[in-house]
Amino acid sequence: MSANKSLAAVVTGRNQAWQVVEIDVSPPSAGEVLVEWAAAGLCHSDEHFRSGDRVAPGRDDDLFPMLGGHEAAGIVAEIGPGVTKFSVGDRVCASFSPICGTCTFCVSGRGSLCNGNKDFMVRGQLADGAHRHHFNGEPLYLMAKLGTFAERTVVAERSLLPIPDDVSFEAACLVSCGVSTGWGSAVERAGTRPGDVVVVVGTGGLGSAALQGARNVGAGQIIAVDPLPFRRDMAKTFGATHAVASIADAKPIVDELTWGQGADRVILTPSIVTSEILHDGLELTGKDGVLVVVGMGPLGETPVPIDIGSFALYNKQIRGSLFGALDPRVAVPSLLNLYRRGLLDLDSMITRYPLGEINRALSDQLEGRNIRAVLTMNGH
Ligand SMILES: [Zn+2]
Ligand SMILES: [Zn+2]
Structure with missing residues (x-):
């Protein structure tokens, strides 16, 4: 042509x-x-x-x-x-x-x-x-x-x-949007630290990268939430220690792992973030915890009921995330370097x-x- x-x-x-x-x-x-x-x-x-x-x-x-x-x-x-x-x-x-x-x-x-x-x-x-x-x-x-x-x-x-000469176009293309967004949401925006209990809701392209980001900084436990069985199976290969079908199923696991204090980081990467997912994600977020909203919501205003008391007294944070708060000029070469070294699959x-x-x-x-x-x- x-x-x-x-x-x-x-x-x-x-x-x-x-x-x-x-x-x-x-x-x-x-x-x-x-x-x-x-x-x-x-x-x-x-x-x-x-x-x-x-x-x-x-x-x-x-x-x-x-x-x-x-x-x-x-x-x-x-x-x-x-x-x-x-x-x-x-x-x-x-x-x-x-x-x-x-x-x-x-x-x-x-x-x-x-x-x-x-x-x-x-x-x-x-x-x-x-x-x-x-x-x-x-x-x-x-x-x-x-x-x-x-x-x-x-x-x-x-x-x-x-992009460098020694990486495939397929690998480079993922880093140009979804992988950087997911990885950065876990590592940069959520600020995951070694030992943290992290929940990733929705483990498609963004969520799979968020799981890997959390694993690479040394998160203690990583709970993947996805209704689709193949995604839950794959989540284990990307670093999830637990994989469940719903936020409701994640709650007792998080409670047990944290003595009821709640997750340190919750990252929302489903296809569509509804008010229910945001509400339930915030409930899962624990003391001094961070909830990161990565996926897009429905168009226009979405009322979200929030328990303002526990939000204030538990020192919680809700953060948006565009491109995982990374700078593309830095993220592309540095994530491709991790890929080269086998640290990003x-x-x-x-x-x-x-x-x-x-x-x-x-x-x-x-x-x-x-x-x-x-x-x-x-x-x-
Ligand atoms: Zn994109
Ligand atoms: Zn500019």
């Missing part, structure tokens, strides 16, 4: 199946790069948009038709004018959050909160707001201005990070599917037959 065409997985309306179609791709403009994607993970953020559970009523025209994907790795195929960070042939991964490198958050090592990402979920290219990807003549919305469920897309150089998380089988990949992921589906493109 020529450089200005690409196979791509597109959704034309709320809750429709992915269609793998040919799209038109314009050449990169100033500050942009054409990337040939090799591997792209299915992150639940894409699914929130496809299913429409995070699309406000009446906003469908802003999102569809949508080219999905934001967790990916590939090779630079062409550079636009003024690109300084990359050359043709460089191996790169996507950064779902563009990084300007100069705002307060970037210069203080909090690149995932970059002020330059404030419009990264709206239509148009990061560089100039124009469209460079069309399907049947219609401009496409690109997930996180990346659209990596495709053979090639044009993205801003600010949305890319270099990415290979067991990956199930490969060709781009054309994206709908099977998605149903396998939603029904818990894999940990992370990774689409492969361009012969990789």
Whole structure:
């Protein structure tokens, strides 16, 4: 397929199946790069948009038709004018959050909160707001201005990070979003310490990385909670000492391990964080404990009943977590180094599917037959 065409997985309306179609791709403009994607993970953020559970009523025209994907790795195929960070042939991964490198958050090592990402979920290219990807003549919305469920897309150089030569594209793609988010949520955001009793609720891509993060810092006991049997089995290989189907089943285990004081760290990584999960997670959180909310909730306000007395008197904390509070510029090389040393198991998380089988990949992921589906493109 020529450089200005690409196979791509597109959704034309709320809750429709992915269609793998040919799209038109314009050449990169100033500050942009054409990337040939090799591997792209299915992150639940894409699914929130496809299913429409995070699309406000009446906003469908802003999102569809949508080219999905934001967790990916590939090779630079062409550079636009003024690109300084990359050359043709460089191996790169996507950064779902563009990084300007100069705002307060970037210069203080909090690149995932970059002020330059404030419009990264709206239509148009990061560089100039124009469209460079069309399907049947219609401009496409690109997930996180990346659209990596495709053979090639044009993205801003600010949305890319270099990756080393000796790691696979599949491994690098997981670190570009889900694995960093899960790992950082356990290690950085929850601040897990040696000996802690840690609960991870939801052990798909994010949760499996959170389990490994907790194991690596020396958590005492790690309780995995997931209703899907395959996920519970895999959780044991990622460091869980216990694996149960529900938060209710985790409660007596936590009580026994902590003499009724509650868990030190509770990390919420299910597909959707409901008010019940948040409430029950906070009940499980013990004295001076930290509850980290990683998964997304339903759109809009969600009332959550909280026992304010025990929240105050037990010195509890609730923390949000974007990209595990890590800076992508640091997280990508350091987590790939842990992978190289065998301290972070990415290979067991990956199930490969060709781009054309994206709908099977998605149903396998939603029904818990894999940990992370990774689409492969361009012969990789
Ligand atoms: Zn993601
Ligand atoms: Zn910035």
